Amino acid sequence: MSGKALGPMRAWAAGALRAFWSLWALWALSAPWALGALLAGATIPAAAQQPQASYIGEKACLGCHSQENRHFADSLHAKMFRLNPRNAREERVCEACHGPGSLHAKDNANKELMVGFTRGWGTPVQTQNDMCMGCHQGGNRLHWPGSTHAGNQLACADCHNPMERVSLTSALVKPTINETCQTCHRQQRVEFNKRSHMPLPEGKMSCVDCHNPHGSSTRPLLKAESVNMLCTSCHAEKRGPMLWEHAPVRESCMNCHQPHGSNHEKLLVSARPQLCQQCHSPAVGHPGQFYNASQTAAAGSQLGGAPSPRTIGRSCQNCHSQVHGSNHPAGARLQR
Numbered sequence: 364m365s366g367k368a369l370g371p372m373r374a375w376a377a378g379a380l381r382a383f384w385s386l387w388a389l390w391a392l393s394a395p396w397a398l399g400a401l402l403a404g405a406t407i408p409a410a411a412q413q414p415q416a417s418y419i420g421e422k423a424c425l426g427c428h429s430q431e432n433r434h435f436a437d438s439l440h441a442k443m444f445r446l447n448p449r450n451a452r453e454e455r456v457c458e459a460c461h462g463p464g465s466l467h468a469k470d471n472a473n474k475e476l477m478v479g480f481t482r483g484w485g486t487p488v489q490t491q492n493d494m495c496m497g498c499h500q501g502g503n504r505l506h507w508p509g510s511t512h513a514g515n516q517l518a519c520a521d522c523h524n525p526m527e528r529v530s531l532t533s534a535l536v537k538p539t540i541n542e543t544c545q546t547c548h549r550q551q552r553v554e555f556n557k558r559s560h561m562p563l564p565e566g567k568m569s570c571v572d573c574h575n576p577h578g579s580s581t582r583p584l585l586k587a588e589s590v591n592m593l594c595t596s597c598h599a600e601k602r603g604p605m606l607w608e609h610a611p612v613r614e615s616c617m618n619c620h621q622p623h624g625s626n627h628e629k630l631l632v633s634a635r636p637q638l639c640q641q642c643h644s645p646a647v648g649h650p651g652q653f654y655n656a657s658q659t660a661a662a663g664s665q666l667g668g669a670p671s672p673r674t675i676g677r678s679c680q681n682c683h684s685q686v687h688g689s690n691h692p693a694g695a696r697l698q699r
């Protein structure tokens with residue numbers, strides 16, 4: 364077929380296809396089952412909303428859910444709500460979180476009659492989270508609305524399981540914070556396994572030392588107003604101000620360091636001297652030829668030549684030792 368004949372053929376086929384789909388759409392939308400499905404997606408569960416559902420008390424729930432209660436009884440919520448309720452909502456125990464249960468008790472196959480927190484139950488995430496936030500908004504969750512996690516439709520129950528005491532504190536879905544985060548963040552788990560890493564796998568810190576999973580005003584979910592304020596909250600000696608500042612340090616620690624882990628020592632983003640040479644032309648201040656790739660300590664010996672003594676080990680830092688800045692009156696070149 365010639366190229367010319369194809370043009371009109373295509374136009375005709377496209378027109379026919381459009382006509383077909385619009386007819387189909389007309390029919391589909393007028394069909395009662397389709398309207399029903401559209402509306403169902405838009406409604407929120409009856410139990411959270413329906414005025415006719417009423418509270419029936421935890422004894423009624425336990426009649427059918429004694430199994431779930433065996434685990435629940437150990438949890439902090441169970442103890443608080445049963446032994447020391449602060450208000451009428453807490454006294455309702457199960458229904459404080461799951462909503463009024465009278466309709467569910469009569470028809471437990473209809474999933475819309477009860478707020479469920481498992482994926483299979485199908486209660487919209489927003490409805491689930493509203494239940495928890497009724498008691499837990501503000502505080503650490505001030506920035507939850509609009510946070511990356513909320514925006515990605517995470518439910519409180521993705522990280523928390525109040526039905527069973529899996530973790531010592533915070534009612535998490537896994538025994539530790541790091542395991543909880545790493546179920547989704549596999550890439551970060553790999554980073555923390557690199558040769559040089561923050562002492563997180565050793566149990567000396569956790570993701571929440573640096574991040575607030577509930578949201579923050581600083582991306583990405585950082586617990587401080589900037590990367591540098593975060594890092595210097597523990598590494599105070601790097602905070603400055605210094606007499607002689609090194610500009611990239613003031614700007615962001617991330618210019619030279621990885622936050623989680625790196626295959627270069629001291630969490631550096633690249634090996635030295637390349638780290639420094641990314642920004643400093645090798646010819647600056649002194650002859651650049653000592654520091655080209657074949658003359659690093661490693662490459663030099665691989666090629667059979669003698670490694671340049673000036674690039675061995677800490678390389679540039681053999682002379683410019685104070686890379687984070689200097690307080691010495693004569694430290695203008697960061698050398699002391």
Ligand code: HEC
Binds near residue numbers: 425467468472477
């Ligand atoms: C007459 C028995 C009965 C009573 C009473 C009852 N439930 Fe249920 N409930 C069930 C059954 C059966 C299911 C499972 C239905 C299914 O999987 O299709 C269920 C499911 C649930 C679920 C959803 C579980 C999931 O998969 O996420 C929740 C939550 C729940 N019930 C809470 C309650 C609460 C709270 C009360 C008390 C207000 C209560 N139930 C009272 C029988 C009962």
Ligand code: HEC
Binds near residue numbers: 440441457526
């Ligand atoms: C603090 C809020 C809270 C309270 C109080 C609470 N639940 Fe739950 N419930 C949840 C969450 C969250 C889940 C989802 C847990 C998960 O991911 O497995 C859940 C899950 C369930 C399930 C599904 C099966 C399971 O265990 O995962 C049932 C059934 C249930 N709850 C019943 C009850 C009953 C009965 C009570 C009272 C004895 C109760 N819940 C009290 C929050 C609560």
Ligand code: HEC
Binds near residue numbers: 494499519
């Ligand atoms: C009726 C109020 C109420 C509701 C609803 C509620 N909580 Fe709580 N929650 C409390 C109280 C009270 C405590 C214990 C005291 C405190 O820390 O404020 C608590 C404690 C917690 C803790 C800390 C537990 C620990 O062991 O340190 C977490 C986590 C938590 N709630 C998560 C949730 C989640 C997730 C939901 C929704 C599924 C939820 N809560 C629903 C009242 C509530």
Ligand code: HEC
Binds near residue numbers: 502504523
């Ligand atoms: C991405 C995981 C994650 C999500 C989603 C999440 N949390 Fe948490 N939450 C945690 C971790 C981790 C801790 C422990 C923090 C710590 O020890 O500093 C915690 C602690 C808490 C605590 C006890 C300490 C405090 O901050 O008061 C409450 C209450 C709580 N979460 C409620 C909620 C509620 C309500 C939601 C849903 C709006 C939610 N969480 C969503 C991970 C999460």
Ligand code: HEC
Binds near residue numbers: 521522540543546
């Ligand atoms: C249920 C899955 C899930 C869990 C569990 C989870 N996250 Fe996330 N997290 C996500 C998703 C989805 C995103 C957004 C997409 C992305 O960047 O990968 C995200 C993004 C992030 C970001 C980047 C935020 C930004 O603004 O770019 C940080 C930081 C983060 N999570 C930290 C944590 C921490 C800390 C925990 C444990 C307390 C945790 N996450 C647990 C799913 C999860």
Ligand code: HEC
Binds near residue numbers: 582
């Ligand atoms: C020492 C502090 C620190 C710890 C501990 C830490 N992070 Fe981070 N994380 C950061 C910083 C800083 C950034 C931002 C890096 C940047 O801006 O380039 C970051 C970025 C992220 C991002 C976004 C990555 C991207 O490419 O956008 C995720 C997701 C994340 N961290 C998850 C985690 C998880 C999960 C844990 C625990 C297993 C964890 N972090 C522990 C400091 C930390």
Ligand code: HEC
Binds near residue numbers: 567595616617
């Ligand atoms: C919660 C405290 C804390 C925060 C926040 C923190 N660190 Fe650390 N950092 C540590 C600890 C603890 C060590 C391990 C020290 C040791 O083992 O002697 C460490 C080690 C290091 C090391 C040396 C690693 C090695 O291989 O010797 C570097 C580099 C470093 N941190 C940079 C940073 C940067 C950059 C940030 C900001 C993203 C940061 N730190 C945030 C606590 C913290």
Ligand code: HEC
Binds near residue numbers: 602
């Ligand atoms: C210009 C690159 C650069 C920047 C930017 C930088 N560092 Fe470093 N940092 C290094 C180098 C190179 C080393 C290795 C030092 C050595 O071997 O003596 C190091 C080592 C470290 C160490 C471990 C050894 C020690 O001196 O305690 C910590 C902690 C550290 N840096 C924290 C920070 C913090 C916090 C920031 C941000 C305020 C930061 N660094 C910004 C280059 C940099």
Ligand code: HEC
Binds near residue numbers: 618640642643
């Ligand atoms: C992200 C870019 C960047 C990296 C990486 C970097 N520097 Fe710098 N450095 C600068 C900037 C910008 C200045 C300020 C230059 C100026 O004021 O003219 C500076 C200044 C200096 C000075 C002082 C020069 C003067 O004129 O006062 C020395 C010495 C120095 N850097 C050494 C190093 C060493 C050694 C490394 C590797 C550990 C390194 N730099 C890594 C950007 C960088």
Ligand code: HEC
Binds near residue numbers: 674683696
């Ligand atoms: C053998 C010691 C030594 C080594 C190794 C060394 N420098 Fe220098 N560097 C100096 C001295 C001395 C000066 C001061 C020269 C002057 O004042 O004119 C200097 C000056 C500088 C300056 C400032 C230049 C200017 O114009 O003010 C920069 C930037 C610099 N060096 C970067 C580096 C980098 C990057 C490396 C590694 C690739 C490095 N140096 C390795 C001794 C060294």
